Amino acid sequence: MIDDMHNVMARINEIKGRFGLNRKTQEKVPVNEPVSGQTFGQMTDSAIDIMKKDLNIDPDADLTKNDIDRIVNYYASKKNIPAGLIRSVIKAESDYNVNAMSPKGAMGLMQLMPETAMGLGIENPFDPEQNIKGGVTLLKDLLDNYKGDYRLALAAYNAGKGNVDRAGGVPDFKETKDYVRKVIDFYVSDEGKVTK
DSSP: OOOHHHHHHHHHHHHHHHHHOOOOOOOOOEEEEEEEETTTTHHHOOOOOOOOHEEEEEEEEOOOOOHHHHHHHHHHHHTTOOHHHHHHHHHHHHHOTTTOOOOTTTTTTTTTHHHHHTTTTTTTSSHHHHHHHHHHHHHHHHHTTTOHHHHHHHHHHHHOOHHHHHHTTTOOOOOHHHHHHHHHHHHHHHOOOOOO
């Protein structure tokens, strides 16, 4: 809780700095050194480096599918969501393409819309760690909202919560119905495998 408050305050200070509301000049802070003067970006970079080190991921190398799966497992355990469900969303959304961009503007592995990414505090939606963290946070919120109903949460992930609420269930959109079925099929297939 205190870490979350520290992160929020750091973000507020960074925004103030962008508008010239705090007079302190920011200096480059070494990674992994917690300093209250760190910008939000520096704190994020530091946290990503620590997480990659903890997961045995080379921060300077391109991520492999196994690296992505380790990030998925990390956030799945933090948010108490089956890792297989997250992998299934990634498979359906981008087929593990970190640079995926939809015609509607959705970005990255979990295909986050720009306004969604901004609302989740994601600075770079094409960064796999940030994208997965944001997508998992969104999915967890939807699962909580729909009391663990995968079908409704997945429909809202695809078509938006408003459309699901108005329809009182999965909206009668072919794309959304196909999407929900595809993710669930991937999930059932993923659960049948032995996961690492």
